Amino acid sequence: MSKSSFEEVLAEKGTLIYTNVGDSMYPLIKPRDLLVIQRPELPLKRLDIPLYKRDSGQYVLHRIIKVRKDDYLICGDNRVGVESGITDKHIIGVLTDIIRNGETISVYSTRNRIYAHFCCDFMPIKRIVFRFKHFFRKR
Template sequence: MMEERTVILSLEELSPILNSLLEQGQTVTLQVTGTSMMPLWMHRRDQVVLEHCQEGSLKNGDIVLYRRENGQYVLHRIIKLYDRQMSLCGDAQSKLEKNVSTNAVIARVVKICRKGKWFSCDHRGYLLYVYLWGIMRPVRGKVLGIAGRIRSLKKSRK
């Protein structure tokens, strides 16, 4: 019997395989790392399913995997599309990353696994979250700060 083992690769190392699978029409599931998309998902707890997408099919609200000019891979939400450019922002952030070329997009998130439960990006509850969290962008930092303080107080009382 073969022993099961886990191999951890950076997106830089995984990129050729990822691109090949997506171009073949496959979906790819990745574990989320980082905190820029909190509170939607948590570092190393949640997963996303990616699919290849045509440049013209992108829309506001989509979460995309894209590569920055410095080579960094990022999963962020499209806030605004215009003239083959887009503004993106993580859900835990309020400052927009502007003038990102739509050519930088590698894939779009189509499903999310949050706390072990899967849901698609066209689920009504998710779309309500996207809408409400979107209008809260100017005050997200304060909301997340208060939520963090409440969590700390709960932990300290245990």
Template sequence: MNVKKVSMNLDSLSPIILEMLDKNIDILMNVTGTSMTPMLINKRDKVILTSCDKFSLKKGDIPLYRRSNGKYVLHRIVKVNENTYDLCGDNQCEIEKGVPKSAVIAVVKAFERNGKMYGCNDIRYELYWRFWLLAMPFRRLIQKVRLKLRRRK
């Protein structure tokens, strides 16, 4: 079998992804960016995106959404409001408030790390995100410690 690898940005793939999600087909995508570190590592991990009811997501879910500037983002829901979500990446300290629920495209169902799949309904995952939300006030300190440890290596 002859397979060609093609690198495309999400804008180019958006119509294809939306069509697949409309047909209830899950999508496996590589993670890019560092905003969800330490849970999702740039270019190492993959996520499985699935279609969802964008108006009934809950705290801890990780939606794929599109910002008003057109950028696609995966961040964790930290608060559910009537018409919006407040979201934050695991590697960030600032909460992005008031993201319209209508901006949500899909939600992370599972993630793959080193060939092993982890479901978002797994108890270990739930303990992780609950701990990580509780640690929000200490994230700047955690980031400083990680940076110092990295510099020592």
């Protein structure tokens, strides 16, 4: 049985469901969550969570914190480093739902939209919190 790329699955079926790996979007996305990715309607909007492929070939799922004329500024909810240079050509799909313990959670629910604004609108505060966390973990 051959493995299909994310792009092939989305092109063929329109929807991709896969298991989360990593912690960059924690606490929104937790280990072993199933992620529902749909074909994107471009251009994407601020707070959307695209699945994109870096030029290195690495797949990443992070949140758009700013839409610029030629690219997107993107950051994981559990990160403070912002990635630029991501364009529509990098975008493969967009996260619409999370399946956790059999329950489907929409990333567009009111609760998750408020959380998304918190992650993006308070980035300077988020950076300070991360520095404190890092400082106290080192001790």
